[in-house]
Amino acid sequence: MTSIPRTLSWQGELPGRLRMIDQTKLPAEFLEIDCETVESVWEAIRSLRVRGAPAIGVAAGYGTIVGLQGGAYANRSAFDARLTDVTDYLATSRPTAVNLFWALDRLKHVAAAHPDLAPSAMLARLLDEARAIDAEDREMCAAMGRHGASLLPQAGGVLTHCNAGGLATAGDGTALSVIFAAVAAGHDLHVFADETRPLLQGARLTAWECRQRNIPVTVICDSMAALLMRDRKVQAVITGADRIAANGDAANKVGTYSVAMLAQAHGVPFYVAAPSSTFDLPLASGADIPIEERDATEITHGFGRQTVPDGVNVWNPAFDVTPAHLIKAIVTERGVISPVSTESVAAMLS
Numbered sequence: 001m002t003s004i005p006r007t008l009s010w011q012g013e014l015p016g017r018l019r020m021i022d023q024t025k026l027p028a029e030f031l032e033i034d035c036e037t038v039e040s041v042w043e044a045i046r047s048l049r050v051r052g053a054p055a056i057g058v059a060a061g062y063g064t065i066v067g068l069q070g071g072a073y074a075n076r077s078a079f080d081a082r083l084t085d086v087t088d089y090l091a092t093s094r095p096t097a098v099n100l101f102w103a104l105d106r107l108k109h110v111a112a113a114h115p116d117l118a119p120s121a122m123l124a125r126l127l128d129e130a131r132a133i134d135a136e137d138r139e140m141c142a143a144m145g146r147h148g149a150s151l152l153p154q155a156g157g158v159l160t161h162c163n164a165g166g167l168a169t170a171g172d173g174t175a176l177s178v179i180f181a182a183v184a185a186g187h188d189l190h191v192f193a194d195e196t197r198p199l200l201q202g203a204r205l206t207a208w209e210c211r212q213r214n215i216p217v218t219v220i221c222d223s224m225a226a227l228l229m230r231d232r233k234v235q236a237v238i239t240g241a242d243r244i245a246a247n248g249d250a251a252n253k254v255g256t257y258s259v260a261m262l263a264q265a266h267g268v269p270f271y272v273a274a275p276s277s278t279f280d281l282p283l284a285s286g287a288d289i290p291i292e293e294r295d296a297t298e299i300t301h302g303f304g305r306q307t308v309p310d311g312v313n314v315w316n317p318a319f320d321v322t323p324a325h326l327i328k329a330i331v332t333e334r335g336v337i338s339p340v341s342t343e344s345v346a347a348m349l350s
Contacts, residue, residue: 010062014123014124018062018063018066019033020032020035020044020059022044023050026204026205037066037067041063041066045059045090051167052173053098054168054169057277058133058169058170061104061134063086064083067089068123071119076116076118076122083107087107091104096251096318097242111126135170137170139171140275141171141172141333142171142177142181144177144273144331145181145182149182150182151329152178152179153187154186158179158238159259159268160179160193160202160239161202162256163196163201163204163206164176165177167209173209174240174241174274175273176209176210178331179215179238180213183213189215189216191206192217193207194221195222197222197255226262236268236269238270239270243283243289244274244279245280245286246279246282246283246285246342247284249285249289250327250330251319252319252320252322253318257321257326261326270322286321291319291321292317293317294316295316296314330345332349
């Protein structure tokens with residue numbers, strides 16, 4: 001296999017359903033599930049069946065359609081009330097990934113711009129918009145690959161943390177799209193994937209994607225990254241992001257901040273790849289980014305086995321924030337932001 005199946009897609013017309021790869025089953029089992037209710041979409045986002053900021057945004061767009069279709073609307077006012085209920089509900093699924101809120105707001109703005117459309121016509125228009133979000137994300141992934149490939153070494157190792165590939169987007173990914181594009185351009189790369197505790201997205205998902213594309217990959221424990229850099233086995237680090245503030249501070253899977261600090265200490269360039277939809281420009285810095293805290297059982301009973309004594313306190317933030325000064329460049333679909341600062345972010349995204 002040279003490419004992975006679509007991470008998520010809309011099936012049929014109206015009524016239709018959202019189909020996605022259940023990422024909680026990988027790598028042992030490949031399973032696609034169909035979401036036909038807004039509750040099932042909410043659960044899929046919350047439980048990480050679908051994950052990665054861009055993919056969550058696409059899922060939210062289609063999830064809104066799932067929540068609206070099949071309703072008996074007496075008038076447009078009733079339709080709009082249901083739209084508000086559905087989008088407000090989906091917004092509670094995960095608090096950090098800004099693409100979730102961006103996609104929901106985009107659909108609400110489309111509805112507000114067409115107040116005279118009947119409910120059936122409005123639903124069809126919203127499905128068109130959700131499909132546009134999907135298609136745009138695929139193109140943004142490809143563009144990030146084109147812009148970022150030259151940043152990676154012609155030959156050598158590249159470390160990544162968590163999963164920022166096709167499983168996290170509608171296309172080839174963010175960070176992994178850059179790697180895939182570099183390999184396609186002839187770079188001889190070996191990927192090192194942090195296992196990414198506690199849910200092992202690097203070991204389970206990034207390694208799986210690299211295998212699908214026949215790219216050499218080695219999984220390491222998170223605590224091994226410093227040794228890897230000391231021994232000069234990697235020449236670059238690249239990750240994705242779930243939310244980026246106006247100054248370039250980037251929230252990503254917890255542990256990313258540690259990797260960025262280690263990269264600076266060892267003179268290894270640290271890059272972030274993310275689409276413009278991941279930037280939250282009203283937030284001045286990463287201090288304003290809300291950090292999701294997840295259930296303690298992800299640590300105490302990881303994958304069904306108890307590894308922490310009963311009664312022990314657990315802290316389980318899902319993300320941390322890497323300060324802009326540790327990031328050599330941010331790769332977007334519009335180009336590369338470097339140096340990373342409030343001014344350079346504004347100049348690229350204006």
